[in-house]
Amino acid sequence: MIEKNMLGKFIRTKREEARLSQKQFAEQLFVTESAVSKWERGVNYPDITMISDICRVLNISEKELITASDDTTYRQMKKQSAKYERIQRLTFWIPTSAYLLSFLICLICTLCGVMPFSTLFIVAASLLCAFLFFPSVTKFFENQRLLAYLATSAVGVVLLLVVCGIATKSVSWIPTAVLETLLGYTVVFLPIILKKYSKNGFISTHKTFISFVADMVLTIILVATVQILTPINLRNAEMTVLYCFSPLLITGVVVSLRLNGMIKGGICTIIFGIYAFFANYFVGFTFDEPVDMKINLADWATYTNGNVLLTVLVACAAAGIGLIGCGIKKGRK
Template sequence: MEDKKTFGEYVTKRRKEMGFTQREFAEKLFVTESAVSKWERGISYPDITLIREICEILGISEHELLTASDDIKGRNSEKMAKKYERIVQAYRNILMVLYGIPLAVCFIVNIAVSHKLTWFFIVLASEMIAVSLTLVPVMVPVKKALITLGSFTFSLSLLLLICNLYTGGNWFIISFISVIFGLSLLFLPLILRGTYLIPILSDKKTLIYFTTETLLLFLLLFVCNQFTGGNWFLNRGMPIAGFSCILPWGIMLIMRYAPINIYFKFSSCFALASLFEYTIQGFLHFILNDGDSSMGFQYDLLNWNSLTTSGNINMIIFLSLLFFSIIFLITGIISSLRGQNLHNLS
């Protein structure tokens, strides 16, 4: 604490601002008026066990009392924090009422009309989705994003399952895997970033992400094949999906693991993209066996008609990608030569 005189003056000032006499102040603390008088005249300090009660009565923080000075900034921050807590609590209460009333009405109506619960569960699961996005983030104290995402995924999957059972369908597995695939595409990097992995995997999160998404893609194609009763998964689905994965996988491996400078990485990525652009149509013709065995595409940049327009566009894309590949290759060579010259000079 500050010296006794300063402390006493501060207590006197705050007591008067609160509109208390020495007697009223003493009665609230269950001490004698003489004790309060000694504090304010700077003769003695109050017992340490009274600090919290004094602060509550005078409307100040313990820091302000111990330093005998007003902490306006700290007091405002505390007020704002309490105001925020009240707003959040009111927000939670309002949402609970807004969700609870329709749910209760639907429960009663479903029982009254059908004499059993049927479509009510669809309403319940739908509200669970809304709760996961609006209430869960303000109710959980830690890992808000992860818990919100988990509750949303669970609620959405539950809704799909209930709708599937309600309609007597058999499409739940496809919809569930599609949801997991789509959400993981967006949020798996964030999950991996905040998840502890053993040392051998800690620097391979990008590889884990691509592997997971590739497996989910093939799983989704397999389930779609089974659902439609087709036989296209092995001879068409897997080859086309696998070939399509070459470009993103190649770019990832080059950018993440290739031991070359950034310009050579960009050059390699553009070269891979140009090669993919040139060969993808021929590969699709080969897999689909549609009678066109050409590996590239037909084009005539001087003649734009129904037969050449698509090929001309593909050729322009191919040449543009190849052009950027060459530009970055030249830039990488120049950068490497400059680096070698600087190293030799040093």
């Protein structure tokens, strides 16, 4: 245990650094001024139950109080933490203040008749959208900050699209634009969300498959929406979407299987080779166009398409079989 005199001198030094009198110090600790005096003169030790309160009032760590010495590492960490908090506050309030000032200027211009109200609404929606992207509202959420950021930023984009459509009196394009926004968010962020928040269960083991299904469903809805809102016939496009997503869904299922990574890679390679080979046949059938897929390895100039796709199929099959073989061999070790 450290000597009473050393502890007393340390308490007095820190009290004076905090610019507290013995009376003020005692009042914050709910003890008598005489008790504080005895601590500082080395007559008595503070009660062990007072340690945390003394540290709080003097802004020191318990280690510093017990050892009666400055903890340089602790103070450096505390200083860096305070600096980080200041930077966080600045990065929130500086752009926020700029957004508010911009809106105020536009509001004054509108009230003066320089700017129409429709433009003011677009500016307000744009500023709100920008705010939701940066600095965002995540500082108000202790948990689920990623979800909060994605949800609020997506709402900001959708709100901006709706306001622009209403202000310009042209709303037919809004559903398509909103679906495109949701599709973009799903493609980019859904795999990240599933990986971060699904620790076990079906979702955890089928993340890739679920992501591909969501992408396919939103793409089909997007194509169907465009077809409803425009006179363009996109049924063939819907069939093409299904064909393009089919290998992704199958590989999503394969990736979810409890197999060696090389085996899964080999199966996926073979699947993509097969789909690449039959892609031209599918396009010809769907769009009712003739497709020349004849194969003659002795004449590459005339039979380029067929020869190239056959080569791709053989290469994918060979690579896939090789990976499967390596995976099986590795699994037996």
